[in-house]
Structures are given as structure tokens and as C-alpha cells.
Amino acid sequence: MTNVERVARHFTSDSNCCICGAALEDLDHVLCRCPSALQVWMELVRPNRFSEFMALDIIAWICANFEKPDRFPMRSTDWSLMFGSIIWFLWLDRNAKVFGAADVTVGSVVQNSHRLVLLASHVVGSRMIAMQAGAGSTRDPVL
Numbered sequence: 001m002t003n004v005e006r007v008a009r010h011f012t013s014d015s016n017c018c019i020c021g022a023a024l025e026d027l028d029h030v031l032c033r034c035p036s037a038l039q040v041w042m043e044l045v046r047p048n049r050f051s052e053f054m055a056l057d058i059i060a061w062i063c064a065n066f067e068k069p070d071r072f073p074m075r076s077t078d079w080s081l082m083f084g085s086i087i088w089f090l091w092l093d094r095n096a097k098v099f100g101a102a103d104v105t106v107g108s109v110v111q112n113s114h115r116l117v118l119l120a121s122h123v124v125g126s127r128m129i130a131m132q133a134g135a136g137s138t139r140d141p142v143l
């Protein structure tokens with residue numbers, strides 16, 4: 001939960017970002033504008049589209065990245081999956097920093113996201129092969 005949400009629920013009176021001190025720690029700030037998130041996006045988004053990427057409101061930003069997966073990334077392989085993974089790891093990174101867990105770096109957010117994308121691609125590929133082979137059930141007994 002962001003600090004803006006905590007204030008709305010009367011859990012705290014402080015809506016500032018715990019990481020950078022910005023006045024409002026809302027979802028847009030956490031996932032897009034906080035310097036730690038910004039560094040990640042600068043590493044992945046085409047420089048000539050970065051202003052457009054940053055100008056969208058949070059809902060339009062999420063929709064645009066899932067609906068137009070070739071628009072923003074420098075490398076467009078599995079951008080929808082990569083975008084979702086980055087958001088997930090940015091959230092985990094924030095929680096690790098706020099709650100004093102291990103130090104998380106920009107590189108680890110990107111690397112963990114790449115690993116998750118590779119794993120998901122492998123699972124989907126394995127299931128497609130099983131379905132094409134007529135193996136019957138597509139359920140993975142290990143999962």
C-alpha cells in the first residue's frame with residue numbers, strides 16, 4: 001500500500017515517499033516517477049519515446065504498455081510480460097527498501113524481470129509443445 005493510500009485510510013498522516021522524500025507516494029510515483037523506478041525505465045525505454053512514456057497518467061501508461069508492446073521498449077521481445085515483471089519487481093524492491101530487507105539495485109530489478117520473462121516463456125513453450133504432441137492434459141504436475 002502506498003503512503004497516499006495509508007493517509008486515505010487514516011493509518012498515517014505522512015504521504016511522503018519513504019525513498020526519495022517526494023510529497024506524494026502514490027502508485028504513479030512508486031511505479032514510474034520515483035528515482036529508483038525512473039532509472040529502470042530509462043534503461044529499457046527508447047530515448048526518443050521516453051517523454052511520451054512519462055507523460056501518460058497511470059491507467060493510460062499501463063494500458064499503452066500492454067496494448068502497444070512495440071511502442072516503448074528498446075528491445076521488444078515479450079514487452080507485455082517484461083513490463084508486468086518490472087512493475088512487480090519495482091514493488092518488491094520498494095518493500096525491501098522500506099522494510100529494511102536486502103539492498104536491491106536497479107540492475108537486480110531488470111535482471112530478475114528478465115529471469116521471470118525467460119521462465120514464463122519456457123513454461124508457455126513447454127505447454128505448447130505438450131499440446132501439439134497431443135499429450136492430453138496440459139497441466140504441469142510439478143506446479
Ligand SMILES: [Zn+2]
Nearest residue numbers: 017019020034
Ligand atoms: Zn520516491
